[in-house]
Amino acid sequence: MANNLTIVMYHYVRPLRGSRYPDLKALELERFRGQLGFIQRHYHVVSMEEVIAATRGDASLPERALLMTFDDGYRDHYQHVLPLLVDRGLQGSFFPPVCAVRDNRMLDVNKIHFILASGANPRQLIDEIYATLDAKRTEYSLPGNAEYFAAYSRESRYDDPQVTFVKRVLQKGLPKSLREPLIDRLFRRFVTEDERGFAAELYMNSVELRELRSAGMFIGSHGDRHLWLNTLSVEEQRHEIDASLDFLSELGVLAHDWVMCYPYGGYDDSLLGILRDRHCALGLTVEVGVADLTQHDALLLPRLDTNDLPIDGKALPNKWTCNATTI
Numbered sequence: 300m301a302n303n304l305t306i307v308m309y310h311y312v313r314p315l316r317g318s319r320y321p322d323l324k325a326l327e328l329e330r331f332r333g334q335l336g337f338i339q340r341h342y343h344v345v346s347m348e349e350v351i352a353a354t355r356g357d358a359s360l361p362e363r364a365l366l367m368t369f370d371d372g373y374r375d376h377y378q379h380v381l382p383l384l385v386d387r388g389l390q391g392s393f394f395p396p397v398c399a400v401r402d403n404r405m406l407d408v409n410k411i412h413f414i415l416a417s418g419a420n421p422r423q424l425i426d427e428i429y430a431t432l433d434a435k436r437t438e439y440s441l442p443g444n445a446e447y448f449a450a451y452s453r454e455s456r457y458d459d460p461q462v463t464f465v466k467r468v469l470q471k472g473l474p475k476s477l478r479e480p481l482i483d484r485l486f487r488r489f490v491t492e493d494e495r496g497f498a499a500e501l502y503m504n505s506v507e508l509r510e511l512r513s514a515g516m517f518i519g520s521h522g523d524r525h526l527w528l529n530t531l532s533v534e535e536q537r538h539e540i541d542a543s544l545d546f547l548s549e550l551g552v553l554a555h556d557w558v559m560c561y562p563y564g565g566y567d568d569s570l571l572g573i574l575r576d577r578h579c580a581l582g583l584t585v586e587v588g589v590a591d592l593t594q595h596d597a598l599l600l601p602r603l604d605t606n607d608l609p610i611d612g613k614a615l616p617n618k619w620t621c622n623a624t625t626i
């Protein structure tokens with residue numbers, strides 16, 4: 300019985316060349332088009348409803364089933380992704396964080412992306428970070444700058460050590476009370492003073508999300524403030540989940556058969572308990588792999604990144620595509 304499922308994760312999808320932020324780590328729209336070609340040749344794109352039915356044993360999936368997921372509620376998804384999916388009769392699943400969409404608040408993670416794409420030299424950003432560390436070292440008992448760099452810089456799948464350092468130290472490496480003002484300062488200095496206006500352009504609004512739904516797309520939870528949910532108290536975890544469920548219900552999404560997509564892939568046992576209490580049907584992580592619905596916990600499904608699949612419609616199947624048949 301075929302119950303393997305390839306879930307692909309997308310973030311920014313936009314025409315980069317000639318745009319205001321050509322260095323943004325985004326998937327170039329043409330490449331997305333190419334990847335859709337590859338996916339349609341080698342996979343069967345399934346809907347979230349079909350996947351939920353399969354995890355309950357009510358149905359089995361076609362061979363090489365693939366689910367497309369789009370995180371963070373970017374307007375890219377409305378503007379560029381939706382028309383392509385509608386054209387091809389494919390369903391995508393979208394996971395907007397509430398505060399970004401409803402309150403026009405920039406997520407810290409997105410501020411960091413645009414700080415890095417602003418054209419500022421990474422060295423300049425590192426100097427700013429060091430200046431903050433120097434000013435607060437005694438108060439917060441912080442280690443030395445070189446020690447910080449050693450701890451947080453590394454070659455990642457996509458970035459060089461300097462960029463990884465800036466990203467990681469701003470995402471996780473400093474106490475919240477230091478990190479947030481520092482990110483704000485860098486964002487105002489290198490990107491814009493008008494956070495709300497920038498957010499209103501960057502993220503979809505409720506009207507666009509409703510249009511997505513009317514077009515047959517699936518919308519799920521990505522929390523309220525896009526936090527590492529495994530770092531929160533149980534009360535805060537409940538708040539994150541319930542705020543996002545209230546928002547989904549405003550959009551007309553059913554309270555059962557809802558799907559959680561963990562921001563940064565962060566979850567823990569208490570969060571999973573809350574999700575089970577609230578009848579969450581599926582959870583999407585950022586662990587890299589092809590899901591086997593007979594093996595994986597439905598709340599802990601792995602995903603591939605868009606970079607794991609070819610972007611040329613004529614490309615030969617790669618190891619993930621081959622895995623999807625043999626698993």
Ligand SMILES: [Zn+2]
Nearest residue numbers: 370371562563
């Ligand atoms: Zn996210």
